[in-house]
Amino acid sequence: MKTLTLIGIGTGNPDHLTLQAIKALNAAALILIPRKGPEKDDLAELRRSICADVITAPVTIAEFDLPKRDTSNPSYTQGVLDWHDAIAEAWQAEIARHPTAQSVALLVWGDPSLYDSTLRIAARLAPQPEITVIPGITSALALTASHAIPVNEIGAPFLTTTGRHLRDHGWPDGVDTLVVMLDGGCAFQVLQSQGITIYWAAYVGMENEIALSGPLETTGPKIIEARAAARADHGWIMDIYLLRREAKAG
Template sequence: MIDLVLVGIGTGNPEHLTLQAIREINAADLILIPRKGPGKTDLADLRQAICAHVLTNPDTRIAEFDMPRRNADDPDYLKGVDQWHEAVAGAWNATIHENLPQGGTVALLVWGDPALYDSTLRIAARLSPSPRVRSIPGIMSLNMLAAAHTIALNDIGAPFLVTTGRQLRDHGWPQGVDTLVVMLDGECSFQHLSPDDVTIYWGAYVGMAEQILLSGPLTRMAPQIIDARDVARARHGWIMDIYLLRRTRKPRTM
């Protein structure tokens, strides 16, 4: 029997791991670390660095595996994601059974929190035989973004919405909210909005040594953010960014 523990590791800074996360890492028989290709070796290296920082159990083994890639050109987005999840589940299965043929506890280190815009819980449900799954929460990038910019996520008594770049690009600003947190945006989808009366708080690699922060009126900041993003991606080979958009509330008329 396999126990699978999905451990939220925040944004990759070992100082942001919870005590529960550290305990689960040390209780595991095996830690899985995905390799995402030659351009993203830093991601595997960061997970290895976290293990080197907090892992004290000499019996815990670490196994890297090649992460299947999603076909981003598939016009059927949901079908492409489904096929990708199936391939990832196969890679997990193969690595687990190769390293723990008699069963045991497996930990998978998950960026941020497994519950927010992450696929690991859905992929875990595809494993066969089905493992016992537990999820350990981690600091989310939206928390780190707010802390880095020293802002509150919501206005007084007002809601905010967490969405994706794809949704923002295809459907525009949602009705009923003045604050948006946008994740998984590889195209700077704020370019498709009217920038009037909008302030943006943008961050890349938030919480990490490479952290970049930019904020201000969207009319002025949009080209700066696009340029900074391109430079950072070229330098590191990958980028993780997130941003908050806030519209100025117009005064009510009597």
């Protein structure tokens, strides 16, 4: 392998593919599709469907089982690093089965640069290939489009963070708008809800998208209920939300 192309494919909606992404998929000799177990097979199926819809060139598509993260490790960071090592080894093992493929591509949810570890995993490959990134529509952009809202107030900053960070450290100083990703436990529950509006969506951009918005005090419980029901129905959930609080006077 001489080149590795990481292709942002948006949030699961084939319409999110850019022309650049379509060209990159057709230019690859080998495309890798990870399998995350039967409960998440529809994620692999979406990748298969995208390839079937847009690839017209003779491209080999290979699937492999994605290692699972060991959540028993007391160190979250070390657990993630070990997981990334295992994923890189799985990539290399599958690539080795296709020794004539000089250009390999991976389809990445959203964009490879925003709360995604594909670039960090790619850096573990040896020998190191030339890496190209094709940007994609992020879930944050799809969220604000779904609710038809701007991400920032006039001239004001905003912060993109994680549910873990919000839960552990509360609302950061200096901003009144937060975009919260990777939140498996509805971390907004730790906040004093008065004066905060939430814009939430699950499966954003997909056919089964669910979107709710309103005052956090009354909408938060509805989101928790809707999220639990959706996870039970589908076996998995991807969601994201934006929090906006009233700017402090003075």
